[in-house]
Structure formats: C-alpha cells, structure tokens
Amino acid sequence: MDFRGLFKEEATKRQALTAGHVVPDSSRCVECGICSYNCPINIDVRRHAWRGESINDSHCLTCGECVARCPRGVLQFERTELFPLNE
Amino acid sequence: MNYVVIGSGAAGIAAVEGIRRIDPSGKIHLISDEPEGYYSRPGLAYFLTGELVERQLYPFTEADFQRLDVERVGERVLRLHPESHKIELQNGEAIPYNRLLVATGARAATLNLPGSDALGVVKLDNILDARIIIKIARKARRAIVVGGGITALEIVEGLVARKVKVHYFLRGDRYWSNVLDETESRVVENRLQEEGVKIHYHTELAEILTKRGRVAAVRTRDGHEIKSDMVAVAVGIRPHKELAADCGIQTDRGIIVNERLQTSEPDIYAAGDVAQVYDPVSGSYVLDSLWGLARNQGTVAGLNMAGENHTYRKPVPFNVTRLANLTTTIIGTVGKGVDKDLVGIARGDSETWRQLPEAIAAQSDFDVNRLRVLVGQHTLVGAVVMGDQTLSRPLQHLVARKVDITAYREGLLQPGAPIGDLVADMWTSCQKS
Numbered sequence: 001m002d003f004r005g006l007f008k009e010e011a012t013k014r015q016a017l018t019a020g021h022v023v024p025d026s027s028r029c030v031e032c033g034i035c036s037y038n039c040p041i042n043i044d045v046r047r048h049a050w051r052g053e054s055i056n057d058s059h060c061l062t063c064g065e066c067v068a069r070c071p072r073g074v075l076q077f078e079r080t081e082l083f084p085l086n087e
Numbered sequence: 088m089n090y091v092v093i094g095s096g097a098a099g100i101a102a103v104e105g106i107r108r109i110d111p112s113g114k115i116h117l118i119s120d121e122p123e124g125y126y127s128r129p130g131l132a133y134f135l136t137g138e139l140v141e142r143q144l145y146p147f148t149e150a151d152f153q154r155l156d157v158e159r160v161g162e163r164v165l166r167l168h169p170e171s172h173k174i175e176l177q178n179g180e181a182i183p184y185n186r187l188l189v190a191t192g193a194r195a196a197t198l199n200l201p202g203s204d205a206l207g208v209v210k211l212d213n214i215l216d217a218r219i220i221i222k223i224a225r226k227a228r229r230a231i232v233v234g235g236g237i238t239a240l241e242i243v244e245g246l247v248a249r250k251v252k253v254h255y256f257l258r259g260d261r262y263w264s265n266v267l268d269e270t271e272s273r274v275v276e277n278r279l280q281e282e283g284v285k286i287h288y289h290t291e292l293a294e295i296l297t298k299r300g301r302v303a304a305v306r307t308r309d310g311h312e313i314k315s316d317m318v319a320v321a322v323g324i325r326p327h328k329e330l331a332a333d334c335g336i337q338t339d340r341g342i343i344v345n346e347r348l349q350t351s352e353p354d355i356y357a358a359g360d361v362a363q364v365y366d367p368v369s370g371s372y373v374l375d376s377l378w379g380l381a382r383n384q385g386t387v388a389g390l391n392m393a394g395e396n397h398t399y400r401k402p403v404p405f406n407v408t409r410l411a412n413l414t415t416t417i418i419g420t421v422g423k424g425v426d427k428d429l430v431g432i433a434r435g436d437s438e439t440w441r442q443l444p445e446a447i448a449a450q451s452d453f454d455v456n457r458l459r460v461l462v463g464q465h466t467l468v469g470a471v472v473m474g475d476q477t478l479s480r481p482l483q484h485l486v487a488r489k490v491d492i493t494a495y496r497e498g499l500l501q502p503g504a505p506i507g508d509l510v511a512d513m514w515t516s517c518q519k520s
Contacts (some may be wrong), residue, residue: 032130
C-alpha cells in the first residue's frame, strides 16, 4: 500500500475543509432543498445554489454535508482566494 | 401593464422574476390550480425516499412572493380568449392581460388497460401523487413499477426505501437503453437487484386485476400473474397544451414557440415542459422537460413580455440525475441514434483523475465510478459521468464549447488509454489558453 497516496488524500481533505468554500453549479440544481435540510446551522444553501452564488455566509462550517448529500452534484468545494495555498 | 402567468412551476416563477426585473409596477397574476403553488417537482423523488420532508420542497417563503408583488390565484383556467385579451377562470371570473404566459407543464402519460382506474394505480406528477404513493406504501407489501426512464426509477427507489417489495417491469432487455450503454444499464440494474428489486425484462402489463376496486395483482402480456398492492406507471409525459390548442394557437406535441418564446398569438408566450421551442441547430421544434431549462425559458419569456428582446437558445443537452444512488451526468450526444463515425470509449475506476487543480473536492465517495466519452473528429460530442463527479464540469465545458481535442484524439483512442487523465489535461490546457 502506498502511504504517501493516503496522506495526500488526507491533506486534500483538510485543505478543502480549511481553505475551501462551497460553490454551486446552478444549471444542475432542481431546488429540492436537501442541501438546506442537512445544513447543521440552517443556511439556506438552496437559495445560493439556485442563484449560482457561492456559500459566502461567514457561519458556514465547510462541513461538507450539502456537497455530499446533493443528489445532483450541484455543490463542490473550491479554493478561496483569501489564502493562496501554493505560494 | 397587465401580465398573467398560468402555472407556478420553474418556468412560471422565473417568468415573474424576469418581468419584475424590467417592470417593477405592472400587475402580475400568477394562476395555478395546484393549491401547493411553487414546489420542487424533481425533489419529489427525495420526498419519496424520505431524504427530506414535504415542507422542505418549497423554495419560496411568503416574503418572496411579496417581494415580487404578485397576486396568486388558486383557480383552474377554463379558456383563453386571445381576441379580447382575457382568460376565463372556472369560478366565472375573467382576468384581462396585455401579455400572457402559458407554463402549464406536462402530465404523466397513462396506460389504457383494464383496471387502470383502480385504487392503488399511481403516477408521479405532482405533490399529491407523492403523498398518495407514501400513504399506500405504508400498507403495501408488493408493488409493480412500469417504465424505463428516470421517473420510474425514482418511484422504485422511493418504494424500496419504504420497504415495499418492488417488481420492476422493463419492456426491453435493459434499463434506459436509449441513453445508457450496456455496462451503465447493468450497473444500475445490479444495484437495484442488490436492494431487493426484482427486474422483469421484456415484460409489459396486459391487465390490472382488482378486488373490490383495489389493485390485487397484474397480468403480463405473456400471461404471468403477479400479486401486487399497487401499480406505479411512469411511461413518459405529455405537454399540457390544451388551453392553447383549444383557442387556435399553433400546437404540435407541445405549444409551438419561436426563439423569443412567442406562440402564434404574439401576446401569448409559452415556456417550460409545455413549450416546443425552435432549435436553430437541428432546424426543428423540440420539447425539453428539465427544471433548469424551464427556468431559462421562463426568464427569457418574462423579459420579453416586459418589452425586452431576448432569444432562447437550446443549450447542449445536459442532465444530472441519480440512478440507484449514483450521481450521473449526461452531456451532449450519447446513446442510440449516435453517428456511427463517433468512437465511444469508457473507463472504470482505476485512474488518477480524482484531483483537478480547480476542483478541490467534488462528490467522490461512490463505490462505482465510470466515465464514458464520445470522441468526434475534432471535439468531444458527449459524455456520461457516473459516480465521481470531478470530471463532469470539465466535460460539460469541453463538449458545450466544442473545444478542439485533435491533439489528444489519438491518445484517447489507444486501447487502455487513461481517459480521465487525458480529460483532466485537456481541461487544464483549455483553462490556460
């Protein structure tokens, strides 16, 4: 087993959690509301997703529940520009 | 200015929003005979599985309707009167309009078989149907589901989640054969079978047998009888075009509209599932029944009703759905009827394409991942992405923008080519240029 690969994956997850934010692709969204339903702090993720706005609510924990549960892959983490990682 | 919008689905609501962007003060009537108003029709699938509760299906609050300053009318429209610019409601009232939008959607096609009006025969058109399915499923032990597309599968999965034994009837030899290739169909079927679904291939309903007005069993065309407490039918949809057809507006399978989404009556527009829209690429009038496209059409219709001049362009076909718990994106030209000169190549899950520079973490925790791309002479013309969605946005871009892939073509067509890596490369180089 290649442990370097394993660590790389772990690093990627952590990067996503600390330096990422949730960005929607509104063309995939059908407004079902599973994202909002599963948000632990009740952000109306659906409204952001449908309008194509990233989840810019400062309370967002980037817990990833909405990303994982969306049945249509609307949401993904993208790197924020605040803290560039590769510099 | 008086605007009337008939239908409160994605197209109707988007049209109201479009009108309000241009005209903050005109009067807008939003008419719907569904008392529930605006809810996510595609979300019914997840209401059936129990992944969300009914109240979650409503994207709008009262404040949203107030913000749009729209008067909602819960009545059925009986007739349109284009010559006098009025619509007639079932309660006898007439509402005048300067611009009218027909966004009445589509209805499930029905099977005309003995017994099809029995209690326990269901469809999945609207929220009422979903409630009925859930209610019957509480007591039902066995169900028959008929139909080869997405809605049928949504019902199957909803019933499985509710512990009902499902017999799934397919007319052909595999699931959704006009879109999926054989491996993709088998992936879906295997996962359903693992969940306990009994799939009956080459099987069609002949008769629904009833007992005291309720479904008791079904008989198939080849003479088999299967006991059942419910029969769910999802064999396609029909645009709800009658209002337009009855007053002489040009219709075909749906209501014919030009690129501005105007019908043959210039002050009457149509959008969403009911509209059959001119597509300059194919030179024909086409129907689409997708939530996102209904919104796009509604927006264009609303803006034009308020005096703007926008054209609707049908985008490259694109749909995302969930098949047996696998997020699946279908892009461009795939499936049957595909040009024989195209080369289709597919790969499973053995590659290293999980990481793209611009996509830190798309959905990726699936046990099955599959990627199929259709390679034309100079472009990718279609793709099916099952499971891991990391590459679906890049592929959507590469197909829709007709990005030249000539430099990668030979590599893609090598036996055992690392398709995922190559797609990732194409995307990266396309982002740089």
